Amino acid sequence: MTLPSSIDINCDMGESFGNWRMGSDAEMFPFITSANIACGFHAGDPTEMRRSVRLAKRHGVAVGAHPGYRDLEGFGRRFMVMTPDEVADSLTYQIGALDAFLRVEDMELHHVKPHGAFFTLLRDDHEVGLAGARAIHALAPELIVYWPAPSLGIPFCEELRQLGHTVVGDIYPDLTYDKDGRVVIQRLIGDTDIAFAVAQVNRFLTTGEVATQSGATVTIDGASICLHGDGADAVELATAVRQAVLDAGVEVATVSR
Amino acid sequence: MTLPSSIDINCDMGESFGNWRMGSDAEMFPFITSANIACGFHAGDPTEMRRSVRLAKRHGVAVGAHPGYRDLEGFGRRFMVMTPDEVADSLTYQIGALDAFLRVEDMELHHVKPHGAFFTLLRDDHEVGLAGARAIHALAPELIVYWPAPSLGIPFCEELRQLGHTVVGDIYPDLTYDKDGRVVIQRLIGDTDIAFAVAQVNRFLTTGEVATQSGATVTIDGASICLHGDGADAVELATAVRQAVLDAGVEVATVSR
């Protein structure tokens, strides 16, 4: 297999809400090449979105929409049943809202990345997945879509590829993978094992694989590394991961379609 | 003064929320030339927005955004203090969300009309008014703005005009006007006096004036008539008002910039 000569680093941004702060956004921007900005449903609010878009502009970081469940209390991490139409319309709404802040700043929407358990719904309910893919395409026919690797065989991702979209596999350095090579989503994220994250990034960049919880390895199709800005050691992790990329002789650069 | 040879008829649409229905939208569309669609803050939800936009398309009705307070419980009719930035960002968000549904349908956003007490805030807090006007301009530099007549001397409207926007004066046939010629916003709207509404429309179209609560008359700069679809007799009122326009020899047509 061909290993990547460059890789994107993305981070969820704009997850504060009203007076509640979350994430060290300003400190994380120097480490990343693309930002997933919350759209007000699971996190974020209009003023936070404007602030995040401007921060991204100042740092030359590409901006994607990070749509999620309308569940502030559960931070979008509680699986909820929705109909295909509801999901499609929710995507249109959230992506459209974020795009407005980009237009005002003369920026272009770079990608969309489904958040938390909303991602799980798009993955596991095939009708929902198809409806979601078509809604994204109808609104932005060339939009890049970020997806936690692996994306092969997922109806949402296959439909997007068929419609001409680039699906970017997303790697989580600090999360574990189950036996099917799927990342494990958690309600609350605890302390980060930075050595583990560095090793996972290094393994991926040099072999194209990650280790699973059972100790086996699995090949995944990643083109971006996902950091989180809400841990106590977020900046430390970002520094270590970025260094691990450079140590592997890989360039850090925004992904393009 | 010159009386209008044609007039627009607009109606608030898409005010249902989840399982709660409001308004006889499908029945009202034949009577109107422009629709103000709620953007999910004071009313409406993503699926309702998609439905409303499609209904408008089928009826050839121009669509505007109807942004309001984030106050479902109060239906956006409770005055709330917000900062200029919050109002600007809220407008960007809501207008952007609605515009996404229009883009999917290959339609263009025709106008914006502030809703309920959000309108009051834009009118009475001058800093907020200026910030709101600039937010609208930054997102959509040629957008028409509907405003309950009279709009002269209102900082929000003056700023919009200076930035090149057309401000369309909105007439409320079924509401009363106070001594300053300002329409009286109510939390709950009761039964409609259709004869009163017909007389008010007729007076306006033939003289350019409306009567105030005290019995005086005042000239107002109207180019659109606002109907409501949530009364028990909404269709009856719409029929009567449209007939009153035709009886006055005035054409019913969407306003253009």
Add this chain to the structure above:
Amino acid sequence: MTLPSSIDINCDMGESFGNWRMGSDAEMFPFITSANIACGFHAGDPTEMRRSVRLAKRHGVAVGAHPGYRDLEGFGRRFMVMTPDEVADSLTYQIGALDAFLRVEDMELHHVKPHGAFFTLLRDDHEVGLAGARAIHALAPELIVYWPAPSLGIPFCEELRQLGHTVVGDIYPDLTYDKDGRVVIQRLIGDTDIAFAVAQVNRFLTTGEVATQSGATVTIDGASICLHGDGADAVELATAVRQAVLDAGVEVATVSR
């Protein structure tokens, strides 16, 4: 088996929210003996709760709490994953809020009835069920609990019984039952087949059974009949069901522990 000599009739009440009306509450009260009042999470708001409690008092109807998911947009009918603690705390909160309105009116809380998909979660997640039962017991150690029949073998119901609570089996005249004798919850409820409902009530009162979707019959442990006030023909259905009870020689009376 022993057939009931009296039966309770309950109805979901207080499901309006802000300016959105739902249900013909005032017209339904004369037909019922107990009311399940929404607690502001899936429907209802504080003012609606006060109004509903006062209506119940005037009609001599027993009042229960009707807690649901915090999901106004989905009317609490979208299944959502919650932790046992979250469910327990949500029950404490919602029941406590409703109870306050009863205390102000010198009324006692009669029962609790989980709403919509929140009921499904309490039924299907056993840890959640146990946590929910214990939360109810901790707050109100003698509270009656309404539960869509059948309740046997459900951990939530078994735990409640063991803690000394009466579990009242609830019968849905206008809904269908699946092959396991479980009522089918729908997002949107359509037109009611009144003849079907009357037949179902009559069959239950005279045989203790309901028919399943496949045509078989199943015995269920019902002591209350659930009406809905939000259909176009709600009053017609209520009249017919109440008459069917009387025709079967059964008394209509509130259930007591």
Add this chain to the structure above:
Amino acid sequence: MTLPSSIDINCDMGESFGNWRMGSDAEMFPFITSANIACGFHAGDPTEMRRSVRLAKRHGVAVGAHPGYRDLEGFGRRFMVMTPDEVADSLTYQIGALDAFLRVEDMELHHVKPHGAFFTLLRDDHEVGLAGARAIHALAPELIVYWPAPSLGIPFCEELRQLGHTVVGDIYPDLTYDKDGRVVIQRLIGDTDIAFAVAQVNRFLTTGEVATQSGATVTIDGASICLHGDGADAVELATAVRQAVLDAGVEVATVSR
């Protein structure tokens, strides 16, 4: 005038929401004698309320309800118009919800303290104030009410006193007072001037007065000192204020009716 021989120290608690943390609650409890727990409208959620009540129990701290506007985004600090009935019902709902968590822990509700701009509404709209006082009395006829001093002449407070309630004047060591001796409520609270706070506490305990923004002094009727747990230096401030009380020879003790 008689100076107090003992004084209460209260703090707003339970202001986290979902995954968003706010305040150093666990660290603040040792310094206080009464806690104002958010009720889920401007801050807090059911699980946070349960946690806060248990923390208070463990520390032997009296618990009060801290009801606010239903405005998470604005943290209840945006003034909003509500009708007297809405305010009364909102108080019943929020106080009842918190009380349920206390009942489960065999604790008694000690007081109620209106939050943020909700306090401003109760102060400035006299009809609202009377309705709020009566709602509190109807639910809890002997409840203590905390109120930012001065409370004399405020219809809400006068009505409560007439109904037999104790109104406890609340002193804000770290906020400034306007020329009428009224505390200035802010949307965002910045760094704390600890020396200022210590001086303000000392002045109040030794003279019964606070300084106003213009440099004058005004006598206020305080029996409790309000700390905030959400500043970066909250614990430092709490330590200093508590020491200032002891240094003045005044005992720290929960207020009783």
